[in-house]
Amino acid sequence: MSAGAKPAKERKSAESARAEKPLPEKISGTDVAMRKELLRSMLLQRRFEEKCAEAYALGKIGGFCHLYIGQEAISTGTMSMLRPDDYVITAYRDHGQALARGISPRAIMAELFGRADGCSHGKGGSMHIFDSATNFLGGHGIVGGHVPVAAGVGFAIKYKDGDQVCVCFFGEAAVNIGAFHEALNMASLWNLPVIFIIENNRYGMGTAISRSTANEDVIVRAKGYRMIGESVDGQDLFAVRDCVGRAIERGRKEKRPTLIELRTYRFMGHSMSDAVAGTYRSREELEENMKRDPILLLHQFMHEHDELSEGELSKIDDDAKAAAQDAWDFADASPEPAPEELWTDVLAESES
Numbered sequence: 001m002s003a004g005a006k007p008a009k010e011r012k013s014a015e016s017a018r019a020e021k022p023l024p025e026k027i028s029g030t031d032v033a034m035r036k037e038l039l040r041s042m043l044l045q046r047r048f049e050e051k052c053a054e055a056y057a058l059g060k061i062g063g064f065c066h067l068y069i070g071q072e073a074i075s076t077g078t079m080s081m082l083r084p085d086d087y088v089i090t091a092y093r094d095h096g097q098a099l100a101r102g103i104s105p106r107a108i109m110a111e112l113f114g115r116a117d118g119c120s121h122g123k124g125g126s127m128h129i130f131d132s133a134t135n136f137l138g139g140h141g142i143v144g145g146h147v148p149v150a151a152g153v154g155f156a157i158k159y160k161d162g163d164q165v166c167v168c169f170f171g172e173a174a175v176n177i178g179a180f181h182e183a184l185n186m187a188s189l190w191n192l193p194v195i196f197i198i199e200n201n202r203y204g205m206g207t208a209i210s211r212s213t214a215n216e217d218v219i220v221r222a223k224g225y226r227m228i229g230e231s232v233d234g235q236d237l238f239a240v241r242d243c244v245g246r247a248i249e250r251g252r253k254e255k256r257p258t259l260i261e262l263r264t265y266r267f268m269g270h271s272m273s274d275a276v277a278g279t280y281r282s283r284e285e286l287e288e289n290m291k292r293d294p295i296l297l298l299h300q301f302m303h304e305h306d307e308l309s310e311g312e313l314s315k316i317d318d319d320a321k322a323a324a325q326d327a328w329d330f331a332d333a334s335p336e337p338a339p340e341e342l343w344t345d346v347l348a349e350s351e352s
């Protein structure tokens with residue numbers, strides 16, 4: 001990523017630059033230090049997943065592996081608005097969300113490598129990242145299958161008189177699944193504090209939304225269930241934070257669910273076994289969308305406001321690369337799960 005630094009004599013002091021270019025209102029409760037943290041979070045996901053692609057090519061990761069590259073403003077923006085006691089549940093494109101929620105890169109990479117130190121003890125793999133310490137309830141492989149589970153979590157929160165929310169991520173293809181409709185109906189009927197987030201990256205595997213969905217304007221699904229629906233640019237971290245922030249308020253205070261559509265784009269293939277471009281989407285389309293890389297957009301914003309020096313950017317990036325390499329080394333050294341572990345974590349342990 002090029003930061004496009006100006007020559008030193010053209011550089012203005014941070015104060016005068018800010019005076020000439022006042023920050024827009026939509027900075028969404030973030031100060032400079034927090035914006036650096038948000039950039040750090042997105043860069044960690046990017047560098048971590050680049051390592052995943054490398055490990056997959058070397059056969060260190062087996063099974064399916066769906067990368068999140070291009071969608072990081074959604075994970076980082078959403079998680080940065082949540083409290084630690086809120087709940088998150090998601091589909092199979094889950095590595096970035098798990099990192100943004102605070103699960104350690106080591107535990108996630110070890111899970112991807114199928115090793116005993118993985119967060120699901122090496123028995124879940126890429127699609128089933130789970131961590132009870134951060135209320136991260138997976139990682140689910142059946143399209144739309146986890147959406148009713150989110151409604152159940154919302155019910156449990158309300159039943160216990162809590163003020164948490166449950167965020168449920170899924171792709172736009174899931175809005176055509178029956179379970180999605182059943183869950184939204186009940187969440188609205190019973191006023192459950194669930195935030196349903198459609199990550200609309202325009203493709204379900206190799207099928208464009210125009211070929212699968214009669215009404216491409218997916219947010220209208222909210223109306224069918226008397227639910228508030230909001231659709232925003234998922235590449236704009238601040239827009240994500242603002243939108244999710246409003247839904248959290250609604251969930252905590254009014255116990256009302258929200259349906260959010262975040263318009264995004266994935267820069268890699270559907271999974272590691274899929275071509276990046278040239279089959280169901282053109283190289284030109286991909287390149288056009290990569291101009292709106294969420295990391296680049298936040299970096300440009302910070303650069304224009306003199307909030308981040310070249311040195312700081314390199315340091316953040318180097319740290320992210322080092323964390324990804326450390327996760328790889330840790331995973332590689334971790335043992336395979338023992339054969340007897342086949343029988344553990346299958347059924348809940350009885351307390352008696």
Ligand SMILES: Cc1ncc(C[n+]2csc(CCOP(=O)(O)OP(=O)(O)O)c2C)c(N)n1
Binds near residue numbers: 142143144201205270
């Ligand atoms: C019920 C069900 N049908 C089909 C599949 C096969 N499948 C895996 S991913 C996928 C596409 C889903 O696309 P989307 O929900 O938009 O999420 P994205 O991959 O774009 O993140 C399909 C059809 C599945 N896993 N589950």
